[in-house]
Amino acid sequence: MRARGFKRGGVPVDHRAPFKTGPIENAFLPMNAIVQLREHRCAVEPIPVVSVGQEVREGQLLARSAGKASSNVHSPIPGIVRRIETTRTSGGFDSKAILVSLEGSFSMLGKRPERYLWKSLNKADISHIVQDKGIVRVSSGEPLYEILSERSDAPGFVMVVSALEMDPYRRTEEELLALRAEDVVDGCAIAARMALPARIMFAVDERIEPATLEPLRELAARSELDIAIQPFRRRFPQDLPGQIAEAMDIADPGTLFIIEPSTLVALHEAVVSNKPHIEQYVYVGGGSIKRPAILKARIGAPIGDLIEECGGFSGHPETIVIGGPFRGRAAADLDAPVTRTTRAVLALSPEETKSAPERPCVRCGDCVDACPEGLSPYRLLKLLRSGRPDDALAAGLGRCSSCGSCSYACRSRIPLVRYFDEARQNEVRR
Ligand code: SF4
Numbered sequence: 001m002r003a004r005g006f007k008r009g010g011v012p013v014d015h016r017a018p019f020k021t022g023p024i025e026n027a028f029l030p031m032n033a034i035v036q037l038r039e040h041r042c043a044v045e046p047i048p049v050v051s052v053g054q055e056v057r058e059g060q061l062l063a064r065s066a067g068k069a070s071s072n073v074h075s076p077i078p079g080i081v082r083r084i085e086t087t088r089t090s091g092g093f094d095s096k097a098i099l100v101s102l103e104g105s106f107s108m109l110g111k112r113p114e115r116y117l118w119k120s121l122n123k124a125d126i127s128h129i130v131q132d133k134g135i136v137r138v139s140s141g142e143p144l145y146e147i148l149s150e151r152s153d154a155p156g157f158v159m160v161v162s163a164l165e166m167d168p169y170r171r172t173e174e175e176l177l178a179l180r181a182e183d184v185v186d187g188c189a190i191a192a193r194m195a196l197p198a199r200i201m202f203a204v205d206e207r208i209e210p211a212t213l214e215p216l217r218e219l220a221a222r223s224e225l226d227i228a229i230q231p232f233r234r235r236f237p238q239d240l241p242g243q244i245a246e247a248m249d250i251a252d253p254g255t256l257f258i259i260e261p262s263t264l265v266a267l268h269e270a271v272v273s274n275k276p277h278i279e280q281y282v283y284v285g286g287g288s289i290k291r292p293a294i295l296k297a298r299i300g301a302p303i304g305d306l307i308e309e310c311g312g313f314s315g316h317p318e319t320i321v322i323g324g325p326f327r328g329r330a331a332a333d334l335d336a337p338v339t340r341t342t343r344a345v346l347a348l349s350p351e352e353t354k355s356a357p358e359r360p361c362v363r364c365g366d367c368v369d370a371c372p373e374g375l376s377p378y379r380l381l382k383l384l385r386s387g388r389p390d391d392a393l394a395a396g397l398g399r400c401s402s403c404g405s406c407s408y409a410c411r412s413r414i415p416l417v418r419y420f421d422e423a424r425q426n427e428v429r430r
């Protein structure tokens with residue numbers, strides 16, 4: 001099948017980071033889980049329903065949704081609630097966190113999961129389960145029941161199951177297509193029952209392994225859904241809605257609903273096995289990690305434990321990034337907890353960060369070629385540096401998706417995206 005190409009921007013990267021394929025390992029259980037209640041800056045904090053000193057079961061509700069943009073949060077381990085306090089997250093915003101220390105026995109771990117026949121459930125029943133189990137969209141942290149029900153109010157959209165990645169390090173979504181294809185397709189059917197899309201498209205990298213693609217094709221053909229599988233050319237970032245829409249010749253990216261396989265696996269586990277969102281698939285890698293791997297980690301586990309489990313550091317890392325080199329953020333320390341949106345933890349070597357002192361712009365135009373939004377990053381920077389934020393906004397700063405391609409491409413090592421993010425935050429405060 002012809003691979004669709006992104007029309008502009010992005011960075012061509014031929015190699016993908018070293019990676020150990022095979023069954024996804026369960027990470028060790030954390031002795032202390034720090035469960036962050038807000039996943040992103042705009043989320044509304046759920047309300048804790050436990051108190052310090054209380055005993056909790058694995059999967060017990062810790063905090064109840066406070067309404068829109070808020071989701072239930074459950075305990076990833078059995079134990080005792082030791083602290084409830086407001087902390088500064090790695091994303092740079094404040095959130096309450098509940099610290100649970102491991103104690104007692106597991107009610108789900110090691111037990112054969114229950115399997116409910118979901119096809120007899122109606123849309124309202126499924127929506128209730130998804131809300132109750134605190135399932136969020138892994139790429140954004142938004143409550144899944146909320147976005148699926150909003151979608152069902154505006155039919156005619158295309159649901160894109162995107163295994164495309166932000167950067168060449170991450171491969172989790174494609175691995176889930178390889179290892180849990182049945183659950184992904186079943187999760188897709190559950191999402192379709194709730195949201196009623198007009199069409200479903202699986203978006204995959206053009207170099208997807210045939211051993212992944214063929215079984216997926218068979219499952220798609222056997223399902224009652226109308227699923228098309230569409231390869232996309234490799235150019236990072238690959239996962240922006242605007243890029244995907246443009247490559248599909250769809251004029252309005254708003255008519256696409258993009259969901260990733262890892263979210264569909266969590267949705268499937270909630271509806272079929274009654275499991276809350278207490279685990280997350282995390283790619284642990286980068287040049288300074290001894291044995292890169294994808295781990296299935298409990299929410300709240302410190303990222304340092306995951307690194308330890310991958311053999312520790314193979315050299316001194318220049319930086320530890322949560323997310324990815326393009327759009328990720330530096331981890332404050334190794335105690336930073338895994339959340340429902342942590343998709344990768346990278347320990348990058350000095351060669352990978354290409355760190356060097358920032359030099360003056362040489363007007364090479366590489367950042368312009370790299371920008372998927374068709375912006376002129378060096379011009380935006382010039383306007384901001386000359387104290388003209390309004391002119392920068394008029395020149396498209398508001399359209400910047402913070403994808404990081406311009407910074408990655410810049411030969412003068414100017415952290416363009418950082419300046420743009422700061423400028424937008426200053427705008428919000430004005
Ligand atoms: S960070 Fe913004 S300006 Fe830079 S390439 Fe991405 S969209 Fe363009």
Ligand code: SF4
Binds near residue numbers: 365367378412413
């Ligand atoms: S890539 Fe860097 S050096 Fe080149 S024009 Fe853009 S900001 Fe200037």
